Amino acid sequence: MEKYSTKIDAKWQKKWSEDETYKFDGSNLDKKLYVLEMFSYPSGAKLHAGHWFNYGPVDSWARFKRMHGYNVFQPMGFDAFGLPAENYAIKTGIHPKDSTFKNIKTMEEQLKAMGAMFNWENEVITCSEDYYKWTQWLFLKLYEKGLAYRKNAPVNWCPSCNTVLANEQVVDGACERCNSEVTKKNLTQWFFKITDYADELLEKLDDLDWPEKTKAMQRHWIGKSNGAEVTFKVKDSDVQFDVFTTRVDTLNGVTYVVLAPESPLVDEVVKDEYKAEIESYKEATAKQSEIERQSITREKTGVFTGAYAINPINGKEVPIWVGDYVIASYGTGAVMAVPAHDERDFAFATKYNLPITRVIEGGDLPFTEYGLLVNSGEFDGLKGDEAKLAIVKKLEESKNGSLKVNYRLRDWLVSRQRYWGAPIPVIHCDHCGVVPVPEKDLPVQLPYNVEFTPDGKSPLAKCDEFINTTCPKCGKPAKRDADTLDTFVCSSWYYLRYADPHNTEKPFDSEIVNKMLPVDMYVGGPEHACMHLLYARFINKALRDMGYLNFDEPFTSLKHQGLILGPDGLKMSKSKGNTISPDDYIKEYGADVFRLYLMFGFQYEEGGAWSDDGIKSISKFVERMERILGTALAAIKSGENNKDTMDKLEKELNFVRNHTIKSVETDTEKFQFNTSIARMMEFTNALSKYINEKDKNLNFLKDTCIDYIKLLAPFAPHLAEDLWEAFGNNDSVFNAKYPVCDESALVKDEVEIAIQVNGKIKAKINIASGLEEEEIKAAALDNDSVKAAIGDKTVVKVIVIKGRLVNIVIK
Structure with a gap:
């Protein structure tokens, strides 16, 4: 067998292309x-x-x-x-x-x-x-x-x-x-x-x-919200505007309203003596992103317009402010502020010394839970949805509001003032x-x-x-x-x-x-x-x-x-000089080693920092794997020291083989490639141990190697194809069926159990897997190391956990 290299990559890529191995069959869906x-x-x-x-x-x-x-x-x-x-x-x-x-x-x-x-x-x-x-x-x-x-x-x-x-x-x-x-x-x-x-x-x-x-x-x-739309009229003006709220039950607690700086309403309502300050504020706000303006940790700012709106539920005048935390494209571009029952409004009102009126019974302000209404006139004593529906009904009667569904999602802005795009x-x-x-x-x-x-x-x-x-x-x-x-x-x-x-x-x-x-x-x-x-x-x-x-x-x-980071643990960038180019590594190690390292070295959905030592280790694993399979192939071809029986060593390897098939099947399906390859490494160790035995069941060994290559194929396709060919197969390994776990091989004739005395392990013994509890106790108590640990003390209790351990309690 030829040692894996980029030469093998090129060989199989050429053959796949010539044979159209992966051409999609559109007639068979x-x-x-x-x-x-x-x-x-x-x-x-x-x-x-x-x-x-x-x-x-x-x-x-x-x-x-x-x-x-x-x-x-x-x-x-x-x-x-x-x-x-x-x-x-x-x-x-x-x-x-x-x-x-x-x-x-x-x-x-x-x-x-x-x-x-x-x-x-x-x-x-x-x-x-x-x-x-x-x-x-x-x-x-x-x-x-x-x-x-x-x-x-x-x-x-x-x-x-x-x-x-x-x-x-x-x-x-x-x-x-x-x-x-x-x-x-x-x-x-x-x-x-x-x-x-x-x-x-x-x-x-x-x-x-x-x-x-x-x-x-x-x-x-998308931000779907079920609430109400409430109409506020501007005092001494024909101008009116709507606000969307999910807490219409707090409408009697509104002590001010806020417009988005970019809203056209601002210019309609602002009083002359406040215009200069408003314009300056609008310019400053234009430099902030919507995400930044809506951040819950950022201190909110605002400017008074000099105008007042009329609360439609109680007729009270409330000042109209302009604030950066209100976005023109979200909702109506205006909000009603209830500082007693909203943390953001409470902070804003406290900062600018605005009134705070409690309208819900409860704890310390701001109290944001639902509760019985107070200071709400005819609605006192109502709570939650009952209060909302009653207030909306009154608003609908006066044509000042209605139930409304609102979304955070905005329409998709698709035009760009650039060249390199579809006209x-x-x-x-x-x-x-x-x-x-x-x-x-x-x-x-x-x-x-x-x-x-x-x-x-x-x-x-x-x-x-x-x-x-x-x-x-x-x-x-x-x-x-x-x-x-x-x-x-x-x-x-x-x-x-x-x-x-x-x-x-x-x-x-x-x-x-x-x-x-x-x-x-x-x-x-x-x-x-x-x-x-x-x-x-x-x-x-x-x-x-x-x-x-x-x-x-x-x-x-x-x-x-996930994200592959530079060796320094930072996101890769040319300016940091920590980028990893695949080409150099592929020239040195081959595409399959590079692929195997990415899948073994990182959890797929998490990623992590690149390591040169990691890819070197994978390269050594591939070399060892090739040596083991090469030795196995030579033994199979020689036919020497062959036996027909499936003894203890064959059963042990068959257990690992089928356990690997089952584990790799489950983990690969879930994109858990790192654990799949870890199981393959365990399989490699078991195969290596068996190959060193003098007498081997060569038919069983060949079948085991064939399954090994099939399991390897998705993770190292070029290498697997070469191994598949070396083992006498003419068609692509990817036209072969994936191995199927033989569940009966996972039932061991013997199991190893630990024996503890007062919680400390004193021995490990192999017992037949089908023994009853009393038989397991007897085998544990008959062990020489256990007898020595017990000495002349009295056995109080023997606890058996089948297939795992026996704990003997003495005093």
Whole structure:
């Protein structure tokens, strides 16, 4: 047998390709298994260890399932539009298209060197015209259904990237891409009405085999609240505004109201003498992110407008403030403050010396529980839902309120003022208004010759050949929309295109997709919980309602991989100099050793710090394994010292063999690769011990080695194929059936038990596994070491725990 090396990797990758070993059989969908890893973004020149940790172990799981008879579909592609390539172009002068496709070529080679079962014939690249044509089609379909719309709204603006950011792309008040401080701007933007699906997005989470933490994050992000909407009128004005509250029972305790700084209402109600202070406050607040403003640990600030509102339940005047903790895009952009019964309001009222009125009996203020109403006039003595319904009824009678459901989820802002993205397929005509590009004219091509240095305007607006066009309705001169789509739009439907990637007539054939999907196992980072994963669910449901799909959810099961850190325990980055490039390690050790280390060295869902010592240990394990199997093969071929019986040593090895099959089966199914490989190491030790015996049952040894290779195959595919061939097999090991545990082999003829005297182990003995309790006691008391420990003392009690130990109590 040849020693494992990159030469063996190349040998089997070539054969797999030539034989089309992993080609998906689309005609046989009885045991279809769609396995999908979140595709990579080719912003860097090469894959790093984190990519490998996402792709390698998942490929092993897919191989494991293939050996169980599944027809595995495992496509791969690239999420190729986006800011990093454009920023790189600005820095280096290399066009985004050129750098992106160069990087894709490099990453394709790296992924193929991994030896994964990827179905490259189904590859998808989102920046290719044959893909983004259909991303534009998706936009048009959403527009037709009223799910895409344009409006002026306050948006997150990154002054460095010079583009709008969705709320999810702002981290601690900074742009997730460049870490610049994010500000607020009022701009006319395109949105998708994801809020139309808020209820279903929430309700269907319970049916998904997803990590509970991810489902909890989506529930929180959607943020459904059952409450009431209450109308406040501004004193001496025709202006009125609504507030949403889940605690309408505390309405009599309102002592002030607060408007969001960016709310248009502020300018309508503010008194002249307060305008300068209000403007200054609005400018300061615009530099804060929504997440930062809503933080429970951050001190809240505010400014009085000089105006008053009328509490609709009791007619009292309450001051109108502007406060940074109120967000214009959440609820109505206004809140009623009940400082006696809300911690945030209590802190604000205390800071600004505002009135605090108790309206619920209970403990110390702020008292936030439910209780009997007090100081609430006709509602005194009511409690909880009874109080809420009574107050809402009175509000409805005066047309000042009603029951209401509210959501934290905002509509998805999809337009970006950047170049490297799918152009929005819309034309703006002075005569006809907004005109969708006819489907026959798709794709709206992204021009190559564009000046994309950021200046706050969309680069496409400066490209005459792109921006100037004619209106498809009236034929008069018109302008194209100059914005491009958020790259999350591209990735919101790619899992559908994989099933039918070469279709030139439509984005996908519904008949094919409805048979192939949903995705059975989806794997990727947990950071996408409230972006990609939520967006993909929305798009899937929208396409279902348009009649293109017949399933509700895109991803049936979901797993998250952990993060591979640098050797210093910190997140990898070029600036820290702690990045781990797989290529150098693969050249030295081979792809299988690299894969085995990633799976053995880390819990898959946790990750951890890279260790050179760890991969060296795995390399030694592989070398030892090869020596053992080589020795076994030589013994089998020689036929010397063969025996036909299954004696004690054979039974011991058979126990380990079947225990390993059972354990690896269970753990690999659950992505517990580290414990699976640990069991393989135990199997290796047992096999090594048996091989050193002079007389061996060679038929049994061969069967055991065959099972060993099958178990190894998903974790070290190249090495396993070579071993499989060496043991006389012509077909691929991945066309073989996975070993099945023989449960009878797990029933031992003998078991070892410990014997304690007063809790201290004095001996270990082997006994027949079927002995009764009295027989076990007798065997324990007959042991010489135990007799010596007891001496002339009296045995008070003998406790037997079958299969484990005997405890003898003496005094």
